[in-house]
Amino acid sequence: xxxxxxxxxxxxxxxxxxxxxxxxxxxxxxxxxxxxxxxxxxxxxxxxxxxxxxxxxxxxxxxxxxxxxxxxxxxxxxxxxxxxxxxxxxxxxxxxxxxxxxxxxxxxxxxxxxxxxxxxxxxxxxxxxxxxxxxxxxxxxxxxxxxxxxxxxxxxxxxxxxxxxxxxxxxxxxxxxxxxxxxxxxxxxxxxxxxxxxxxxxxxxxxxxxxxxxxxxxxxxxxxxxxxxxxxxxxxxxxxxxxxxxxxxxxxxxxxxxxxxxxxxxxxxxxxxxxxxxxxxxxxxxxxxxxxxxxxxxxxxxxxxxxxxxxxxxxxxxxxxxxxxxxxxxxxxxxxxxxxxxxxxxxxxxxxxxxxxxxxxxxxxxxxxxxxxxxxxxxxxxxxxxxxx
Amino acid sequence: xxxxxxxxxxxxxxxxxxxxxxxxxxxxxxxxxxxxxxxxxxxxxxxxxxxxxxxxxxxxxxxxxxxxxxxxxxxxxxxxxxxxxxxxxxxxxxxxxxxxxxxxxxxxxxxxxxxxxxxxxxxxxxxxxxxxxxxxxxxxxxxxxxxxxxxxxxxxxxxxxxxxxxxxxxxxxxxxxxxxxxxxxxxxxxxxxxxxxxxxxxxxxxxxxxxxxxxxxxxxxxxxxxxxxx
Ligand SMILES: Nc1ncnc2c1ncn2[C@@H]1O[C@H](COP(=O)(O)OP(=O)(O)OP(=O)(O)O)[C@@H](O)[C@H]1O
Ligand SMILES: [Mg+2]
Numbered sequence: 001x002x003x004x005x006x007x008x009x010x011x012x013x014x015x016x017x018x019x020x021x022x023x024x025x026x027x028x029x030x031x032x033x034x035x036x037x038x039x040x041x042x043x044x045x046x047x048x049x050x051x052x053x054x055x056x057x058x059x060x061x062x063x064x065x066x067x068x069x070x071x072x073x074x075x076x077x078x079x080x081x082x083x084x085x086x087x088x089x090x091x092x093x094x095x096x097x098x099x100x101x102x103x104x105x106x107x108x109x110x111x112x113x114x115x116x117x118x119x120x121x122x123x124x125x126x127x128x129x130x131x132x133x134x135x136x137x138x139x140x141x142x143x144x145x146x147x148x149x150x151x152x153x154x155x156x157x158x159x160x161x162x163x164x165x166x167x168x169x170x171x172x173x174x175x176x177x178x179x180x181x182x183x184x185x186x187x188x189x190x191x192x193x194x195x196x197x198x199x200x201x202x203x204x205x206x207x208x209x210x211x212x213x214x215x216x217x218x219x220x221x222x223x224x225x226x227x228x229x230x231x232x233x234x235x236x237x238x239x240x241x242x243x244x245x246x247x248x249x250x251x252x253x254x255x256x257x258x259x260x261x262x263x264x265x266x267x268x269x270x271x272x273x274x275x276x277x278x279x280x281x282x283x284x285x286x287x288x289x290x291x292x293x294x295x296x297x298x299x300x301x302x303x304x305x306x307x308x309x310x311x312x313x314x315x316x317x318x319x320x321x322x323x324x325x326x327x328x329x330x331x332x333x334x335x336x337x338x339x340x341x342x343x344x345x346x347x348x349x350x351x352x353x354x355x356x357x358x359x360x361x362x363x364x365x366x367x368x369x370x371x372x373x374x375x376x377x378x379x380x381x382x383x384x385x386x387x388x389x
Numbered sequence: 390x391x392x393x394x395x396x397x398x399x400x401x402x403x404x405x406x407x408x409x410x411x412x413x414x415x416x417x418x419x420x421x422x423x424x425x426x427x428x429x430x431x432x433x434x435x436x437x438x439x440x441x442x443x444x445x446x447x448x449x450x451x452x453x454x455x456x457x458x459x460x461x462x463x464x465x466x467x468x469x470x471x472x473x474x475x476x477x478x479x480x481x482x483x484x485x486x487x488x489x490x491x492x493x494x495x496x497x498x499x500x501x502x503x504x505x506x507x508x509x510x511x512x513x514x515x516x517x518x519x520x521x522x523x524x525x526x527x528x529x530x531x532x533x534x535x536x537x538x539x540x541x542x543x544x545x546x547x548x549x550x551x552x553x554x555x556x557x558x559x560x561x562x563x564x565x566x567x568x569x570x571x572x573x574x575x576x577x578x579x580x581x582x583x584x585x586x587x588x589x590x591x592x593x594x595x596x597x598x599x600x601x602x603x604x605x606x607x608x609x610x611x612x613x614x615x616x617x618x619x
Contacts, residue, residue, distance in 0.1 A: 217498040220491055221484075228486040294482050297443065298541065299471025299499055301464060379463065383443055 014088075017279045018116070019123040021080060024272045025073040026127030026163050028265065031138055032066030033163075034131070037156055038139075045149045054147050062142075064335055065265070068249065072331075073272065076242045080276055083238070085116055085175045087231055087283060089182055096183055097190025106183035113179045117172020124164040218300075218308040225288065226312045232284050236313045237320035239280035243273040243363055244324025251355035252332055274366060281370045284313055285378065292378060293386035306375050314367075321363055325356055391417040391440065391545065391577070396449035398435055409435050410446070411600040417593070419544075422571060422578045422611070424588045427597030433581040434549055436597070440579060441474050441547045442466045453545075471499050475543030475576070477567075479553040481530045483522040489533050490518040496541035505540040512536045512566045528559030535563060539570055546571075548580040552587070557619045564590065565614035586617040 039059055046052050089096075099109050135153040143151060183190070215223075226233055250262070250269035288309040295305050329351055336349045398410040409432045417423050427433050438444040440451055442458045450457045458469055475496070483492050489509065497505035509515055512532040522530055531551060538546060551567070552560035568590065571578055580591070588594045589612045596604040 217491065217494045220494070221487070224486055224491075290482075291484055294484065295495065296467060297470070297476055297482075298496060299467055299469075299474065301467050301471075384438070 014279075015115070015119040017275055018081060018084065018119045019126070020275045021077045021272060022120050022123030022167070023127040023130070024268045024275075025070075025077040026124045026167075027131045028073055028268055029066070029070040030128050030131035030159060030163055031135065031264075032062060032070055033159055034135065034153060034156060035139065035142065036062050036066055037159075038151055038154055039148075041154075042149050042151055051147055058142065058148070068331065068335055072245065072249065073268075076246070076272070076276070079238065080242070080279070081116075081120070081171060082174060083231070083235060084279065084283075085113075085171070085178060087235070088116075089113070089175070089179045090231070091287070093182065093190050096179065097187055100183060100190060101187045106180055110176045110180035110183055113175040114172045116175040117168050117170075120171040121164065121168030124167055128160065128164050218304060221291075221308045222312045225291075225309055226316075229284075229287055232287050233313065233316050235280045235283055236316045237323075239276040240317040240320030240363065240367075241324035241327070242276045243366075244321040244359060245328035246270075246273045246324075247359040247362065248325060248352065248355050249328045249332065251358070252328075252349065252352050277363075277366055278370055281367065282374055285310065285371075285374050289378060289386055293381075293383045297383055302375065302379055306371075310371060310375065317363075317367055321360065325359075390419055390452075390454060391579075392450075392452040393436075393440060394450040394452065396436070396439055396446040396451065398432075398439060398444070398446045409600055410439070412449070413600075413602055414449075415595060415602065415605065417577060417579065419577055420575050421593055422591045423580070423593045423595065424591035425579065425581045425595045425597060426583075426585065426588055428599075429583070430599075431597040432600045433597055437547055437549055437579065437581050441476065441545075442470055471541075473544045475538035475541055475546040477531070477534050477538050477546065477548040477551045479550040481522070481527075481534045483530055483533055483537075485522050487521075488518065489514060489520050489522070489525070492522070492533055493536045493540050496537040496539075500540070500542040502540055502542055505536070508536045508540045509533075511570065526559075528555050528563060531555060531559075531563050532566060535566055535570075539574070539576075542574070543576055545577040545579065548578065548582075550582055551580065552582070552584065560619070561614045568614055584619070586619055589617045590614065 036059075039055075039062060043055070046055055096109055100106065132153075139151055139153055246269040247266075250266035292302075292305045292309060296302065332349055393413055393415045395412045395414050396410055397408065397412050399406050399408045401407050413436060425433050425436065435444070439446050439459075442451070442461075445459055449459070451459050453469075453473065456469070458466060461469060484495065487495075490506070493505050493509055497503070497508075506515075506518070509518060512535050514529065514532055514536065517525065517529065522533065525533065531554070535551075546567075548567070552563060555563060564587065567578070578591075580587070582588075589608065591608065592611060593605070593607050595602055
């Protein structure tokens with residue numbers, strides 16, 4: 001029963017977001033790490049000088065791709081998940097407060113957050129299985145010209161442990177622990193929709209701002225939304241950052257790695273980028289749903305509400321996109337230099353302007369479409385429903 | 390004048406279809422103070438929401454003078470609410486991340502009313518303008534929502550159990566403020582309440598019983614918020 005309160009049916013859909021993110025990240029990591037381990041094993045079988053050169057090139061590429069992609073994906077998904085869990089617990093404070101008020105102990109409630117761990121586990125498992133399904137095809141493509149000795153995929157328990165079991169346990173613990181910490185607060189604080197009341201310094205700043213003349217309510221609202229919902233601002237910036245870096249990185253990777261690797265990374269990058277962006281935008285809208293409903297009761301038009309409450313996030317999205325673009329360029333440049341510096345015929349890596357434009361266009365389209373569709377959906381929900389939530 | 394003409398509303402569909410309003414008709418004159426009484430679940434809130442244009446009925450019309458608001462599109466209705474309607478709910482619904490002053494400004498800006506601070510003073514909250522809703526008591530929060538609703542200079546004020554969450558004393562106080570402002574500005578009031586005694590304050594009382602109006606009567610003498618029982 002407690003679990004039904006903590007994670008409602010609607011939220012179950014949101015857990016699929018986590019599932020997809022984890023699945024993608026684990027799939028790529030499993031594939032590359034397994035390949036890396038196996039390819040290290042055949043080093044002794046190589047005799048000729050020439051094969052050795054090819055071997056080393058292969059190893060370097062695998063290293064770049066796996067460390068960059070895997071690393072990036074992993075870090076992104078970890079940050080995304082932690083953030084998501086935090087946001088989830090924060091927005092469900094009230095339900096937690098009710099349970100606590102009835103008399104459930106903090107620990108008993110917090111334990112229910114293992115569901116996050118379990119959805120991570122399922123996602124990781126799916127990713128791991130998916131990787132193994134394409135493993136032998138992947139190995140073959142990597143050694144298409146049969147220059148290297150034949151390689152067959154071996155199962156490495158350590159990978160299973162560190163890519164499936166460990167993340168599940170870790171995220172389970174993180175969510176339980178975080179909600180437990182939150183639950184330490186007195187019941188009333190949980191129940192009350194308490195907002196962080198600005199500190200002395202911020203109040204001071206507000207006063208100073210006010211001297212500059214009074215702003216219309218909608219402007220005021222726009223500013224305070226960005227100021228008070230910092231987590232959401234961060235969420236959007238980060239998601240756009242991920243989107244920009246992942247899509248562009250996969251475009252560029254196309255030239256550095258084999259065709260199959262490139263396509264795979266690209267697909268996964270896009271799926272992941274879209275999922276994060278989607279998650280971020282829907283979270284932002286949900287976070288502002290109540291205010292929008294209240295304002296519509298009073299007669300503010302949907303357009304005015306959206307502009308004031310959601311419009312502020314748009315520039316943040318572009319900032320995130322810009323940072324992501326620069327970031328992926330720098331990191332690829334450095335990585336290519338470091339890893340290929342001892343190897344002849346180091347691939348040249350320049351800024352891919354075309355990829356940037358495509359990514360930007362895709363970003364624009366996805367961002368605006370999701371925003372639009374979702375706020376249209378909001379329109380259909382009756383005000384009563386929103387208010388009761 | 391507001392005229393409700395044989396309004397029907399049901400929820401659900403098929404087997405579980407449930408007729409909440411079974412053909413309601415009534416008239417409210419401009420400047421009236423109307424109270425709607427009735428048992429829980431009798432459809433009071435639903436009627437209020439339909440009268441104020443928050444929900445649409447399945448059948449029937451709601452006329453404001455000549456305009457039938459049930460025929461308006463969603464955005465036209467929003468515009469209509471903007472120009473005519475004020476709301477006060479049992480649960481206040483203040484914007485938690487904005488100060489009292491800015492909450493009231495939300496209403497005031499819609500009517501281009503720059504004089505909203507007098508409204509806050511009128512409900513006795515002149516001192517608390519810079520506070521946040523979470524720093525106020527329930528009664529104070531409800532007074533903010535009164536100021537917010539009135540700052541937009543509505544022609545009609547709808548209240549759904551405004552004193553439902555308040556104790557007797559704060560309840561009376563809030564009602565008193567509403568009454569005084571009603572006399573001063575002359576807007577129409579439609580109030581839903583559980584409290585029979587509050588009906589003595591109103592010029593017209595509508596009693597509802599499971600989706601029908603069972604009784605409508607007028608009071609020739611009305612009492613103020615401190616004269617009624619509780
Ligand atoms: N969105 C909805 N979906 C289905 N049924 C609803 C919905 N809203 C209201 N009802 C039903 O309509 C009936 C009337 O509801 P309403 O809220 O108008 O009652 P009320 O008279 O205001 O009661 P109370 O005094 O308890 O507030 C109730 O039986 C309720 O179950
Ligand atoms: Mg009601």
